[in-house]
Amino acid sequence: MSCDSNASDHSLNRLLENVFSTMVLVIGLDDLMNIKNVERLKKDLRACYKLIDSFLTESEKIGDLTQCVDCVISNDSVILQECLDGFTQAAESEFGCLLIGGKVVVATEKWWRLASLDAMLLCWLVSSLSPHSSRDYPVYLPQGSPTVPHRLLTFQLVPGVDVCILCGPSPSLQKVELELVERFWKPVLDPVKSCLRLQLRSFPISLNLHQGILGFLLINRDLNKSLYTVQVHPFEDTQRSDIKCILEHRRASLRSFYTLTMLRYFSPEHHDGKIQYEEAFPEGFTHQAHQCYVVSSSHKCYATKTDLHFLFLLFKTNVPTFSMRAIANKTMQVFTKEFNF
Incomplete structure (x- = not known):
């Protein structure tokens, strides 16, 4: 259920x-x-x-x-x-x-x-x-x-x-x-x-992120805390009559991307003996993925992994795919360096 x-x-x-x-x-x-x-x-x-x-x-x-x-x-x-x-x-x-x-x-x-x-x-x-x-x-x-x-x-x-x-x-x-x-x-x-x-926004209105970002999830792996929002630009969103459906779609997309990424690419190390639910990484790949992205007709997603953080971003479709990495790195720096998250 x-x-x-x-x-x-x-x-x-x-x-x-x-x-x-x-x-x-x-x-x-x-x-x-x-x-x-x-x-x-x-x-x-x-x-x-x-x-x-x-x-x-x-x-x-x-x-x-x-x-x-x-x-x-x-x-x-x-x-x-x-x-x-x-x-x-x-x-x-x-x-x-x-x-x-x-x-x-x-x-x-x-x-x-x-x-x-x-x-x-x-x-x-x-x-x-x-x-x-x-x-x-x-x-x-x-x-x-x-x-x-x-x-x-x-x-x-x-x-x-x-x-x-x-x-x-x-x-x-x-x-x-x-x-x-x-x-x-x-x-x-x-x-x-x-x-x-x-x-709703989860961070101060004075902080401006890239206009192409629709939502994000930032996880501090050491303290197991997260920053999550699908209303990065709330004033822009309030002008839309169908905002409720839009936000539901963003949440579903970001949750789905998080699950896909964690199951297939960013599977964390486990030491507690619990049965996990990760899918096997495709055969033939021996390296550990640190970045991945997905492109669809309604949005783009990008994820990056460091020793201390996971960052998952939901983008508008008009954001160039080649620029997502640079935007992700800048976003990560804002929250981890300036706000020490």
């Missing part, structure tokens, strides 16, 4: 992994493996429905496929990072992040060291829940702690923006909400509100 009628085996297997991991996240591995009361289990699993539904619908995020954390880049990231670090430390935790629509604006160093699947699921969980001023939500980490629960505390700073911390038995939700939230976040309320403008 998927919203994509052309879903590949790889994406369907990712969906199954995400669904099972969601059940572990919400009720724990022990209750799934040792079922004592089927009716009670069915009732408990209802808490998973909204998160699972989010994997089955069109989304402005791509973490369900990449199992990386969706992010945005803010011009105010330095001050927001300082605020988050101080807030998290005061709340007796080392794991915290600032979220906008399920995308990370900034996160603590330890947050980035969570298993990528765990971090991705936590972000998607928060965005799937109904808006609330604060929450104290018990969670299991499917890879990091599948049998021992932690507490996920979330606080809505402004509608659409939440700060989250992962902690143990202390502190209490009331203490953090009454003593810490206003103290740390009220002074930076304007930068927090400005994050709302980043949700």
